[in-house]
Amino acid sequence: MYRFQEKIDSCIDCKKCWDVCPANMVTEGNRFTPQGKIKSLAKIVAGEELTQDEMDNINLSTHCSLFLIDNGPLEEAAEHAKKFVDYIESLGVKKVLVSFPGCYIVLSREYPDLYRKLDFDVEYSLNIFRDMINDGILKPKKLDYTVSIRDTVHLET
Structure with missing residues (x-):
């Protein structure tokens, strides 16, 4: 299985x-x-x-509407940003954890430009794992092989 x-x-x-x-x-x-x-x-x-x-x-x-921002009319992307941000905030969410670099870039950088400053934080999951490892909270096992993490969208942090 x-x-x-x-x-x-x-x-x-x-x-x-x-x-x-x-x-x-x-x-x-x-x-x-x-x-x-x-x-x-x-x-x-x-x-x-x-x-x-x-x-x-x-x-x-996998890109949280990055395709709209890159390819579509920005008015449509702005309307989507407004709907998404308003919905997340209506739920009282204080932090959104994302697993894809594209989603991180769109939510943390593009949505505020397209709509307004967010009332919630956006956190990239690998940054949280890195911090947990550095703080000794998460203790990964030693591996006998190399592991790489890839995504089709670049990440600039």
Whole structure:
């Protein structure tokens, strides 16, 4: 069994991820939601071939609407930024933890330019892990091999 099989099996199709997924807020259906990614992952595990649309979804859905900022009309990106920021703040969220460099850049730098200063902090997950290691809170095991972390979006911190 794959280590992530539990994640695939845990989706209960509640569609709550549809409400908070930044890309889904400006598109229709579940193409860019975590649920959509889970379904694509399930197909890969089952040995099924992904369609071009599903392959594009995997790439586009990992960048918190960076594709809108890079390619779309900025008015649309600004409207999305407003919806996302207002929604997150309406929940009383004080810190958003992101796993992708593109999401970090968009949320922490682009959204304030497109809309306004955020009332919540944006934190890149690897920075938190680094700080936890440096503070002795997280103690990773020694590995006999090299590990690298890659993302398709550059990170400038």
